[in-house]
Amino acid sequence: MPALRFGERSLTYAELAATAGSLAASIGSARRVALWATPTLETAVGVVAALLAGVPVIPLNPKIGERELGHIITDSAPSVVLAAPGDELPAPLRALERTDITLTLTGTAAPVELPAEPDPESPALVVYTSGTTGPPKGAVLPRRALSSTLDALEDAWQWTSDDVLVHGLPLFHVHGLILGILGPLRRGGSVRHLGRFSIEGVRQELADGATMLFGVPTMYHRIAEALPTDPGLAKALSGARLLVSGSAALPVHDHERIAAATGRRVIERYGMTETLMNTSVRADGEPRAGTVGVPLGGVELRLVDEAGAETSDRQEVGEIEVRGPNLFTEYLNRPDATAAAFTADGWFRTGDMAVRDEDGYVRIVGRKATDLIKSGGYKIGAGEIENALLEHPGVREAAVTGEPDDDLGERIVAWIVPSDPAQPPPQADLADHVAAQLAPHKRPRTVHYLSELPRNDMGKIMKRSLHA
Template sequence: MSALIPALDKQPAKPALCFGDTALGYPRLAASARALAGRLAGHGRVAVWATPTAETAVGVVGALLAGVPVVPLNPRSGDRELAHILADSAPSALLTGPDDELPETAAGLPRITVGTEEPADAAVPEHMEPGQDSVPALIVYTSGTTGPPKGVVLSRRALAASLDDVADAWQWSADDVLVHALPLFHVHGLVLGVLGPLRRGGTVRHLGRFTVEDVTRALGEQGGTMLFGVPTMYHRLAEAAGTDPALAQALGGARLLVSGSAALPLRDHERITSATGARVIERYGMTETLMNTSVRVDGPHRPGTVGVPLRGVDVRLVDDDGSRVEASDGETVGEIQVRGPNLFTEYLNRPGATADAFAGGWFRTGDMATRDAEGCYRIVGRRSTDLIKSGGYKIGAGEIENCLLEYPGVREAAVTGVSDPDLGERIVAWIVPADDADRPDAAALAEHVAGRLAPHKRPREVRFTTALPRNDMGKVMKRELG
């Protein structure tokens, strides 16, 4: 029996994967993946050209059945980054779709074409899927914001534990049809968005690319019950829902709307709820830990927080000196550290970096947060880019960004800290105006923050820009600002 995807053996008569016009039921997915698993026998590690297609999903499932670790590759990676990942992970082959065009950097690898048709003979020896939970399943490369991307080794145990924990928090079942348009080279789109529904015996309907029209159709006409997205997607849905009755009805009819990968501004929470009656819940995870916390579907609506620790995950806050933060006042900031079966095994080929990432068995996330009296965590940003130490205060960029987004005429906002001889760091606000010809007044923006939050949190400088630099998951790349 498949330990990670039991439904492959039960073979329910229902769709497993829907990618555009391609739909695979569980029997066909099982046959195609098992046929591929047979071809992967003897391989030590393979890469997959992770396009948003059924072939990518079948490739990953086949590798899991074969017990072969798989390295998802971003098809949009530049030559230097791609060359680094391939040299570091040293895959013996590259899994691709039949029509994929590869850059010269990857063209030298032996290529295994993944098919989605049902083969004539798909028998695979039962011993091919390993029984050991510690066996590596995926090696997912980080974004490389502080150096070359590192390969995060995720075990089968980590995948199973994290998916079962979120299923508990979200009451995820085989009846759910998950809709999303997330990339499949990242844990959000691949682990949660593909392996998540398959582990439950449900259905994933991938849109290929995000459009408001496709979300409306998938939730309103095609039976979608859950939607995964990132804040940039929900921002567009929030803007459209107020004037699009079909979209509002589709969102309102979904069982669960989940946002992740970055904080969803409170304004977008409110606009979606106002237009649809539905609430968006947020969760918190990262490549090294998979999922850590979430707002629960059976708990209170807590917009602006990422909820409580998942069932099998321990979470704590620590101060700069490593001492545990005991306060649950919603104000005291500390670094999030986690431990549990969801954690990665190691950074590939980097024992020193692996050791440095842990403190007495706790993984140092580098994310800063507060915790309220109900145990809900609110992320205020990354220690390296979002924690601003100004005038003796620790200030999280996230709460200032949310406050700025409430101001009329502000479409997007980012906050950074820059060196200041008097304050240590001064707060700089980067504003994308709704109308560049009618920008909000900079002094009024600063006073708005001072009045809503505190005087020491007001921006000392406001800079206007036409767009904020973002990565493939919609996160603002603050290191590129300035």
């Protein structure tokens, strides 16, 4: 079974060791290396080589703009850029020494002596955040964060060397690169990358023995839309051992449509660049739609109020704070931002708002900055209103934000992509629907109708762009 397969190209573990080991030897003296992270076999080899060499690697989004790229290169100061032969690199990277990632595909390569394992606290990756509140910050992820997260997921997901993972996620972030490539390799299993997500690719790979699927909500939404007319897709999904969604909340409506068509429940997990994975629904647990499960092994999680005190009421919305071996070390060159991100006793402030069920399941209601709406004296999470709106037959997609209101403090605003653009559901119908599902004070006071919602590469809705 190949360790890595991208389309028609693959590497066995022996070929991966030889190829990555040879590359590791050539970059071992570098301070940091940048990696042009296209969705290719070369990117997977590049990150493995950097880890073998003990050299911190900075994965770069190949769709990045030159201004943002220039900031990242200046901030992280890599001495080498790794890229596939033939990749045309943008101007900010051309001043760096370039090392092409060449593959050994013969299966007869001489074994390479691998370096000793570096200290667990040494940096493995520098992953830049999305920069929604300023220039992107480089989160320095130590080796122990990668190993602790992947080993905790081994337990939570009952992940073994027999598992074959299929995904089509980009490879410049935690979900696609660390979970999607390094996860299977740490287990001694196999990963089949689609190059880019497609319904056909998912159907084909799951029907051909893949056991796990990783995706983001946009992907699962497209799967849910395709299922009624694609019995082959339903059959392929029904044979999977584990369907995992992450990077944003999967609407309950899509959960239910997939479960009804396939008999399989999608499970969700919760993490972020700075913390890797914090919680997950367990493979042997209840796959409860609308939750991200329970804390992973080794991870401490608490909810705190605006004063920083731990909440005692299970139904009270609080900010998630976490502590554990999965955390990043620092923001590169930003001691001020690093200090502000942690409490005095070492808890990381995630900025995510949630409630906890009686049995410890975490339900995220949104980001503190954009999804916590204070209206009429209530603290309201945008996520639960979005889920309610998505249950209305006239709504295809929905986002909810708050806007200043002289009377209420903030009023609830819904942004709707109608199922039928020619006959969008009236605002009064949507307000009544939410009031009946949740409570009257959670109904939207304003509704905007759009042809699509603005999303980033990971499928997350960019709410700041809605107001802009």
